[in-house]
Amino acid sequence: MTVHFENRGPVTVITLDRPERRNAVDRATAAELYDAARRFESDADARVLVVAGRDEAFCAGADLKVLDNDVGSVGGPMGFTRLRFKQPVLAAIEGWCVAGGLEIALACDLRLAARSSKFGCLERRFGVPLIDGGTQRLWRVVGLGRALDLMLTGRAIDVNEAERIGLVNRIVDDGQAKSAAVALAEEIASFPWPTVLADRSSLYDGIGRPLEEGLAIEARRGMDVLTTGAEGAARFASGQGRHGTER
Numbered sequence: 001m002t003v004h005f006e007n008r009g010p011v012t013v014i015t016l017d018r019p020e021r022r023n024a025v026d027r028a029t030a031a032e033l034y035d036a037a038r039r040f041e042s043d044a045d046a047r048v049l050v051v052a053g054r055d056e057a058f059c060a061g062a063d064l065k066v067l068d069n070d071v072g073s074v075g076g077p078m079g080f081t082r083l084r085f086k087q088p089v090l091a092a093i094e095g096w097c098v099a100g101g102l103e104i105a106l107a108c109d110l111r112l113a114a115r116s117s118k119f120g121c122l123e124r125r126f127g128v129p130l131i132d133g134g135t136q137r138l139w140r141v142v143g144l145g146r147a148l149d150l151m152l153t154g155r156a157i158d159v160n161e162a163e164r165i166g167l168v169n170r171i172v173d174d175g176q177a178k179s180a181a182v183a184l185a186e187e188i189a190s191f192p193w194p195t196v197l198a199d200r201s202s203l204y205d206g207i208g209r210p211l212e213e214g215l216a217i218e219a220r221r222g223m224d225v226l227t228t229g230a231e232g233a234a235r236f237a238s239g240q241g242r243h244g245t246e247r
Contacts, residue, residue, distance in 0.1 A: 003032035005039060010047040010189035011182055012040045015054055022060035022096055023053040025078050027068040033079025041086065047193060048185035049085065051108060052092040052178045053101075061099025061123060071131060081107045081132035088188055088200060092181035094174065098156065099123040103132035106141060109200070111167065112181045114174045117159045119167060124154030140207065142166050194225040 004015040014036045016023040025033070040049050053059050062069050062077065069077035076082035078100040091097075091105040093113040098120045105111050113119075121130060121138075130138075130151065139147035142165045150157070162168040172180040188196065198221040206214030 001032065002029045003036050005036045007043070007046070008182060009186070010045065011050060011185040012043065012046045012048070013050045013052065013178070013182065014040070015052045015178075016059055017054045018063075019053075019055040019057070021063055021065075022057035023101070024060045024063040025069065025100060026063040026066050027070055029063075030069055030073065030075070030077060030079040034073070034075035034083075037075070037080035037083060037085070047087060047189040049087065049089045050092055050178065050181045050185050051089065051104065052181065053094060055094070057095040057101075058091070058093040058097040058117070059101025059104055060096050061101045061103075062128070064126065064128070076103075076132045078104055078132045080104075083107070084204075086201070087197065088185070090181045090185055092177040093117050093168075094177045099128070100132050103130065103134040103137070106137040107133055110169045110184070112170045112172055112177055112184065113159050113162065113168045114172055114177045115159055116174050117162070117168075117177075118156050119150075119159075119162045120156035121151050121154055122156065124151065198222065198225045 002016065002018050004017055006013040006015070014033070016025070016029070016033075018024060018029060037049075040046050071077050074082065081103050088110075089108040091108040091111045093105060093111060095114070095116060096118050097105050097113070098118065099122045102119055102121065121134065123130065135151070138150065142150075146165045159168055159171055163171055170180070170184075202218045202221045205217050209217070
């Protein structure tokens with residue numbers, strides 16, 4: 001097994017375990033990633049997924065020494081990069097997060113990265129195309145100009161630049177990415193869940209639509225979870241959550 005699956009209450013952790021290859025993904029590993037993603041989605045008690053790599057790398061992309069990935073896979077050559085998760089997904093990044101590994105991270109909602117992390121579309125240097133969502137997700141995260149810069153040059157950037165352009169959400173000390181991601185996942189999972197899912201899906205479904213259509217989506221989803229909102233308002237009225245001190 002090159003992918004480890006762990007349940008931590010409402011948080012699921014998937015860890016790539018090919019440290020000798022900087023957690024590069026071959027065909028078998030991609031299949032395991034896809035199965036792990038589907039297992040997470042099928043668990044009624046699981047709320048947030050954390051994706052990590054073992055030791056000093058998140059993922060260096062496809063394993064170019066074998067290059068046997070299934071380009072026609074429903075989940076994508078790297079495993080689950082062509083899926084759209086219905087629940088929040090966080091990337092816990094240590095070390096190299098490049099090529100297909102960057103595309104895995106881009107398939108996540110949030111990216112927490114250690115200070116020594118490196119990012120880039122390094123497949124540019126070897127003539128390998130971005131085929132795991134990179135051309136569609138990178139510009140949505142960092143903007144068109146910055147996405148083109150990374151894609152056309154194939155240059156590597158450090159974690160400070162990655163945070164500055166919005167690729168990384170939070171920087172943590174080396175060796176702390178997974179624990180920090182799990183802690184954040186637990187925090188997210190603790191919120192009233194129907195509204196978390198409704199707001200997240202409204203945001204994604206509104207991308208690329210005219211404002212009026214996006215507002216209609218938001219209104220429809222919001223109406224569906226108003227009961228949860230009313231319960232939260234009642235808690236606030238009773239004194240909870242005042243001055244940002246507690247929920």
